[in-house]
Amino acid sequence: MLDSFFKNNDNLTQIRISNCILGNEGCRLLALAIGCCSKSLQAVMLTNNHIEEEEMVTVITSLRFNPQLKQIELFRSDLHKNGCLALATLLEYSTTRLQNLNLSSNQIDDDGIDILAPVLTKLSHLESLNLCQNTLVTARGWQRVATILAAPNTNLKYLKVDKNDGDQAAVVFADALTNNNTLRRLSLICTPMRTMTAKGWNAFSNLVCDTSSVNSTFRSNHTLSTLYVSENIQFEPPHLRASLELNEKNDKKVVPIVKVLKHHNDFDMKPFFEWEFKVLPLVIGWLERASAYTTDFDANIEERKLSSIYQFIRNMPVLYVESRLRNELEDILSEVSQMEEEERERKLRKQLLQERKKIIIEKLGVGK
């Protein structure tokens, strides 16, 4: 009935079919409709339409005629292994520029994840992935999903997954995010019987702000800004929420500096002593730049500067005295050299004046 609409409407961007009963023939017609859609189509959303897997494979396969698709939603669509195979083929060879994929509430298991994960890792345009309520996936499957976050070309900004194995998946995702600088939001949906404890919470706390050293704090994850965990918030470490909020700042140069100032009252300068005093101006410069950033705590910049200078002088007194004497000697030599130069110039000027005086006297014949 709507074949002409689907075929000729060059403005059609989105088709949504939700809670409808399609039947086998309906699925075949839907596949035909999607297949003949104009190239303006950006999103296909199918939710809870009582489609059997064989028909779902037909529908997924029809999406290959729309490689421009940016969003595919197959929520509660009874996806099993064959559906995953069809989807993996689609994502690998056709809709390679997909940005948003929702596969929540399906029958995907670890085998399905094994099929999908390698392809999802390659999708460099994918920004949002929803895999929650796939209750057959175990810790092994989530570990495979986590590899997507560690992929060098990942662009994933939002990930929604289950966490039905206590702390294990939390630790796995926290580890995978160590070097990730794209993911902003992570939702871990928990099953009531297997909740996340302090171990899982601490993994995320250390991820966004590892306070074990200045370097570790500086190299923490400064991108993840929303962590949704549905239970056991009593285990949430006190600094986690503040660090996540700090990560919301768009200027990513500021975030690590503020974290360092907040969690390290005094900087240990020992690691820099091997470069003697060459590092001290850099440290002072860094603190001066840091003083420009607004913080919700007293950063004590001036005290930190004095402390840094004091540590250098205290730990290298001889070097400091030698350095001071060398500086003084350089000043003296420079002054002497300047005086000698001025003396030479004075003599030269006097000589020029005398020669001029002689010429003038001769012209006037004063001596005769």
Next chain:
Amino acid sequence: MNNSNNMYDEQADTIRMEDITTDINNRIVLRRLRNNKYGEYGDENEYLWIQNHHDEADGFETCTDYVPGGPFDMGWLGYFVGKSNVLRNLSIVNGSFLTPFLRGVNHNKSINEISFYDIDMLGGGGVYNAGFIL
């Protein structure tokens, strides 16, 4: 255009809204579609919901929902949707009398987003086969 559309074309400018609609909100929606202009109050002309009841009170000028009254009014609704240049979003929640409606929708080229909710395409609700829609 087939004969059916010729019939609509001939009467489109002169037919009284009161004669082809069953309630005041349907009349508001249909009149706006016939005028085929951008919204007087906002984006109300860009949305159309075919559903079981009106969300807004009677006579609410910004209403965007249409409750099917029968095949006759749905045919006209489909015709004006087909002619519309400003409609962007069509959502169908009520599957009653869709055949004459969708015949008109087929001519539309302005809709960006089309949605079907809670429709039994196998039977019931006036739609007896998915072929009627898809």
